[in-house]
Amino acid sequence: MAVYTEVSDEDLAAFVAQYDLGAVLSCKGIAEGVENTNYLLVLERGSFILTLYEKRVRPDDLPFFLGLMEHLAARGIDCPQPVKASDGRTLRTLAGRPAVLVTFLEGLWPRRILPVHCAELGTALARFHLAGTDFAIGRRNSLSVDGWRPLLDAAAPRADEVKPGLAEALAGELDRLEADWPSDLPSGIIHADLFPDNVFFRDRALTGLIDFYFACTDAFAYDVAICMNAWCFEPDGAFNATKARLLLANYRKVRPLSSAETAALPLLCRGSAMRFLLTRLYDWLNTPPTALVKRKDPLEYWSKLRFHQGVAGPGDYGIDP
């Protein structure tokens, strides 16, 4: 939640002049989005989001991200659209950074998750998976199972500062995940970061998805597992089976899950918990507590991991296998 890059008036005016959208009426830095700098830009012909890509985004990946947003919109998925400048191109440079103007998506992300949000999410996630199947570009998931060991190695020496015994427990879990991780599940483009702040609603109806900067090629059911962890636990840590059942049931109405996918769900949920636990743990140990970016508690995902270690099977998620 920060503005990392300031843009001068002259640079902004010159940037906007490349579009057929009139002059700048207002430009406000948005305190959301951890990775990039975002401005809400009011132009004479409408409101837009101006994104400046900061150093954690690889410029080589930008054609994938921008192309995906265009591809999804062409298939009826509501998401921000990169706007073409007068020369027909979407990707430009501003203040020394790759920059893009995208359409403004109405809606609010839900601060308190209700079951109806999870139902809507299930439908939208499945539609998103189907819409991406004919997207021509792939992108490796650098934060899947083979990316976890280096993160654990980096965090392990100090992991016990966060919780005594954590390093050893995670090492054991990771051995198991590496041994059992499925490689033959139906795959395609997944969002990989579909947390509540990336899903907009209006009057409890989903209005769109944002922030595709972790999107990659991986198992669809792994994306489902990420959402189960992000949406189906209560603030007190309790798993809400009603929310999971609604999410899964609505997903399956649009994109049926194979028996291999449902059987793999508990393991995929453990893997998803491991992935967010490890990146949060790494950030926790390497970010001062008072830094510009708020640290997220890694132990929230330890508790979720422990829950999934204890489930008897996919039936515990309210699913009919």
Add this chain to the structure above:
Amino acid sequence: MAVYTEVSDEDLAAFVAQYDLGAVLSCKGIAEGVENTNYLLVLERGSFILTLYEKRVRPDDLPFFLGLMEHLAARGIDCPQPVKASDGRTLRTLAGRPAVLVTFLEGLWPRRILPVHCAELGTALARFHLAGTDFAIGRRNSLSVDGWRPLLDAAAPRADEVKPGLAEALAGELDRLEADWPSDLPSGIIHADLFPDNVFFRDRALTGLIDFYFACTDAFAYDVAICMNAWCFEPDGAFNATKARLLLANYRKVRPLSSAETAALPLLCRGSAMRFLLTRLYDWLNTPPTALVKRKDPLEYWSKLRFHQGVAGPGDYGIDP
């Protein structure tokens, strides 16, 4: 630059329902403004700024701030207007904080100051001073000369960490300011924090002033001195006499300066430099370098103070005494 208070969907919907402005279409935290939480709120009937007052603003002062904004607008000063809810009141409560909805002001604050900005500022500042003369409420300036000694006492033990000899130099300067500070200059409502990020422009024409949360009763010429320090130095530290001359000349066309006011300008500029140096120094020493709020360099104001100590008289500011 931060969102200190998150607002739940339900609380926001209930808050907005108190106004006759339709439903919420979007709500984005704004990464500007150090003191309060600000959201850009798009409602069915327009865009507004939602401000939640954080703990540095005294609730007792809110009627002064909100009343001033209404008073100024009634006298033709462009500034955000507190919006009345259906019950006719502007000040409400949201997420446990005093909260207000104000109108959205078009324009951009200038990242690079041009002479024309200073000319426009001079006119607007004088109009603001005149418009406030019949405002019924006063507010003591807690950051004027009698507030500096406690700040220096708090910062002095560690001031030399920032610059060797700083504590002693500031103590000597403060002795002089306390002895010579004028008490009989024309006074009224001053903005007291009219930095470039609080002044909006469009096509080099000033569109309005924002952020009245330091406004108070004090000498008008002291407000001029604050603006000279904030607007008339180049990024390399050099004083730009052209900018000062334009600011002062345009101010005087609207509100003439008395000979006592012009004679006092060098001392008032030193005092203004001391005020911002001390608050920045205090924050510098008491805020971790990585905190959510960016620290501002106190030595920028040390350099400005040194400049004003060296001026021979108001003629050095391009002014005809």
